[in-house]
Amino acid sequence: MxxxxxxxxxxxxxxxxxxxxxxxxxxxxxxxxxxxxxxxxxxxxxxxxxxxxxxxxxxxxxxxxxxxxxxxxxxxxxxxxxxxxxxxxxxxxxxxxxxxxxxxxxxxxxxxxxxxxxxxxxFPDWVSRISFDGDIRLRDESRYFSGNNSNEIVDYAKLNDSGPYDVNKDTNSKLPPLLNTRQDRSNSMRLRARLGMKAVVAPDWTAGIRIGTGSDNNPVSTTQALGGGFGKKDIWLDQGYLTWKATQDLTLTGGRFANPFFSTDMMYSNDLNFDGVAALFNHKLSSDWSVFGTLGAFPVEYSSDTASNNGLDKEDSDNKWLFGGQIGANWKINNTNSLKGALAYYRFDSIEGQRSSPCTPWAGQPSCDSDGSRSAFMQKGNSVFLLRNISANPATPGLTPQPQYVGLASKFDVLDLNLVWDSELPNDFKLRSQTNFIHNLAYDKGEMLKRSEGEIVNNINRDGQFESGANAMMVQFTLGSALEMKKAGDWNVLAGYKYIQPDALPDGFNDSSFHLGGTNAKGYFIGGNYGIDKNIYASARWLSASEVYGAPFEVDVMQLELNTRF
Structure with a gap:
């Protein structure tokens, strides 16, 4: 100088x-x-x-x-x-x-x-290459349960987390963890707050980090329950990724990032992020046509280093993966109509449970060889079975403890078809018609009974028979002055219907509000949105759902929200 x-x-x-x-x-x-x-x-x-x-x-x-x-x-x-x-x-x-x-x-x-x-x-050059965004959502939620609901529906997700649980009633008088199915919950205040940063590290490279609230590491929700004696709230790493724009049409992303697929919340929750790598392709064919596609590989769960059944050896490697591929197109039919459609295939590798070889926990054996096949995260709805094949104690056969975990009975190779039709109507109204159909190609009732060795414990009808299915469908209509709330005075109303059989898709990754999450659910939902100011809008939703098969479980959910983004 x-x-x-x-x-x-x-x-x-x-x-x-x-x-x-x-x-x-x-x-x-x-x-x-x-x-x-x-x-x-x-x-x-x-x-x-x-x-x-x-x-x-x-x-x-x-x-x-x-x-x-x-x-x-x-x-x-x-x-x-x-x-x-x-x-x-x-x-x-x-x-x-x-x-x-x-x-x-x-x-x-x-x-x-x-x-x-x-x-x-x-400001210095590096400042111009970094941007921030975020959102805050305030929610008041109420849950209303039918008085005819069964009060003996087991919370199998909690059983796996806190287990193993002894299912032998002669050796264990304690109840398993049960879902609340009868006691209403009114005016629960909830918060979702997220803050993200993006940095252009090179002309074709972008890094991103986002933090968010959450009561736990639940993958389908970043909602934080308020209260708890005014205690401080947790912050989690919600996203962390690196993106490379390889060509004008091709982008590669790795890390933890937003859902790269075109889908609805019947398949994947809007708050769900994916761990892994994905390639996104988008090419414009003409002024009216464009095509897009996505390929991805996502580790759902790695084998743990816990001990095997003898306490010395480790369990065999049996990593669980999601492999996904999607192809779709956008068609601008005319000045007032456009159509978007996509077909996706999701293969969930090794996500199903496995029945163990004979084991003897009552004799001090620390675990059984299929304990690692239980799901890392579940909601409810999928058919599950007892994983452990526990040999009886010869001295007291009827009094042999049966500490158990549960695993998924079905494999999952899922086809997911989505169609969205946007129309501009007279008086500047806009209408969106949306449908989603899902089918599990790997569903096989006979194979599920064989895999579980007859130990499936849910989705049982009044006659004691196992019932399930491989299909799910949704329709939704949205009408208003705007489909996205961006400024004061924007509004829309929506209505839709969902029907989700128990084993159409994994129950761990979809919307956590309809039927309080998971599968084995059917019912309707209605709602509306109104723009209060730029990037500030109010929402109201009513979701009413009941079971498809098994024990009665009907719940209505009301959500009132104030949303803002920046």
Whole structure:
């Protein structure tokens, strides 16, 4: 920085001296030695290069000769010599002045750009490459249960988390964890707050991080229950990813990121993020047509390093994966109608439970060899069975404890078809018609009974028979002045219906509000949204659902929300 100041001071001084000389006195007889010495000084200060100086010296000598001739002619024409008090300033050749001006300008501008003081109210370059966004949602939720509901519906997700649970009633008098199916819950205040940062680390590379609230590590909700004695709330890493725009049409993302597939909350919750890698393709064919596609690989759960049944060996590696692929198209039919459709295939690898080989926990065996096949996260609805094949104690066969975990009875290879039709109606109304159909290609009732060895424990009808299914469907209609709430006065209303058989899809990843999450549910939902101000809107929803098969379980959910995003 010191060298820049020295050069700048010298150059400015020279320019001022030149201008003053031109303004206050006629050209005086030049001193050739002074000009050459000045040029050499500029070389020493690094303002000029040696080869440039040599050319300037030659030019200076030429101009000095011309100046002497002009000075002589001027003196003859002007008459008497200059009066006392006149200032005589050394002549600086025009080429030197131009070189000084250009050099000073270049160095000053370079320093200004580097230190970002050339433009007022600006910031360093890295600031312009980072952006923030976020949202806050305040929710009041009430749950109303039917008095005809069964009060003996086991919470198998909690059983797995807190288990194993002894299912032998002769050795265990404690009840298993049960769902609340009869006691209403009114006006539960809830909060969702998320803050994200995106950084452009290179022209085609973007990094992103987002944090969010949440009562636990539940993957389908970042909603935090308020209360709890005004205790502080937890913050979780909601997203963390790196994206590379490989081409104009192809983007690759890895880490933890938002759902890359075009889907509804019947398949994947709107709050669900994916761990893994995904490639997204989007290509415009014409002004009316475009195609898109997604491929992804996502580790659902890795094998743990817990002990095997002898306490010394480790369990075999049996990692659980989700592999997904989707292809779709957008068609602008005309100025008032557009259609978007996509077909996806999701293969959930090794997510089903496995019946163990004979084991003896009652004799001190720490675990059974299929304990790791239980799901890392469940909601409810999927058919489940007892994983452990516990051998009876020969001394007390009927009094042998049966500490159990449960696993999924079905495999899941899911086809997911989505269609969305947007229409513009008279009076500036907009209508969105949406349908979603899901089918589990891997569903096989006979295979499920064989895999479970007859130990399926839910979705049992009144006759004691197992019932399930592989299909799910949803229809929804949204009508209003806007489909997305962006400004004050925007509004819409919506209504829809869902029918989800128990084993149409994994119950751990879909919407947690309809029937309080999971599968084995049917019913309707209605709602509306109204824009209060820019990026602020209010919402209301009513969801009414009951079971498809098994024990009676009907619940209505009301949600009142205030949403804002920034």
């Amino acid at each position: 010191i060298s820049h100041v020295n050069r700048l001071t010298l150059a400015v001084g020279m320019v001022i001296a030149t201008l003053v000389g031109q303004a206050t006195a006629a050209p005086a007889a030049p001193s050739e030695n002074a000009t050459i010495n000045l040029i050499r000084l500029l070389v020493q200060q690094g303002v000029l290069k040696q080869e440039q100086a040599e050319g300037l010296i030659a030019q200076a000598e030429k101009e000095a000769q011309q100046a002497r001739q002009a000075s002589t002619a001027t003196a003859v024409a002007a008459g008497p010599a200059t009066a006392p008090g006149d200032v005589r300033v050394q002549y600086v050749p025009a080429a030197v002045r131009d070189q000084i001006r250009d050099q000073v300008k270049a160095e000053v501008m370079a320093t200004a750009k580097q230190e970002n003081w050339a433009q007022p109210n600006t």
